[in-house]
Amino acid sequence: MKINRYEDISQIEREAKRDYIDRHSAFVHCAASAVKGEKFKVKIQVGEEYKHPDDFDHYISWVQLWDGEKMLAQTTLSAGTMGSAPSQVEVDLYIVPTKSMKLMAHAFCTKHGLWQSNEVAVEVAE
Ligand SMILES: [Fe+2]
DSSP states (O other): OOEEEOOOGGGOOOHHHHHHHHHHOEEEEOOSEEETTSOEEEEEEEOSSSOBOOBTTBSEEEEEEEETTEEEEEEEOOTTTTTTSOBOOEEEEEEOOSSOEEEEEEEEETTTEEEEOOOEEEEEEO
């Protein structure tokens, strides 16, 4: 499966392309450091400036959180979960890290495929 990667939309001139890239891209929001063995909150949001449709045949159907090559969690959504209106899917997770992480999220659109976030490094202290 082709993986679409996030591009910095401030470098893109065409409004339609900025919208297309932003509304499909997952963004990982979390602190830069965590404590080993303690719960750590990670938010994934799909779209930063733009909203994605929530139509019966076109919606964000799943979001995954990865640490490097390891998948940590997946959330599955149905058409209509976001009120059948354009929105930004948000998933809050609490994970318990044991070592430093390189977090990344994937979002899947039923029409436009798989999208990968930028990587976010988290230092985990003992
Ligand atoms: Fe889409």
